[in-house]
Amino acid sequence: MAEGSNRTVIIGAGVAGMAAAVRTTAQGHRVTVLEAAVLRKIERTLGVDVEPLIETERHFTPATIESRTSSHLGALYGASSNSPLSAFLRHRNRSTQLEGLYFSGGSVHPGGGIPLCLLSARITSDLIEQQP
Secondary structure: OOOOOOEEEEOOOHHHHHHHHHHHHHOOOEEEEOHHHHHHHHHHHHOOOOHHHOOOOOOOOHHHHHHHHOOHHHOOOOOOOOOOOHHHOOEOOEOOOOOOOEOOOOOEOOOOOHHHHHHHHHHHHHHHHHOO
């Protein structure tokens, strides 16, 4: 393992995640894959054995995400969020160009991840309710 290497955790790996794990490991990084652990956590939280209830399972790569959603290079969260200013550069929840057009999701204010996407939906809903 490379001196001072990064640790990578891949959650809900699927085929693409496993390929990323293999490549990342080959580059000398420590990798932990948590696909089964996530499923077990959901089952513990809900108190339900969910695995037998899964009828269809799909794995998406950036290429399939791009082809299905037109998201540039398959980006899930929009533009890169790796700079200190990225939080301030997200799109607003209300369009400045078209009246009555609102946005919610991971690429707009306040940002990515399920809790923030839900908050984005709430902000957008509140903005719509405030309209005269």
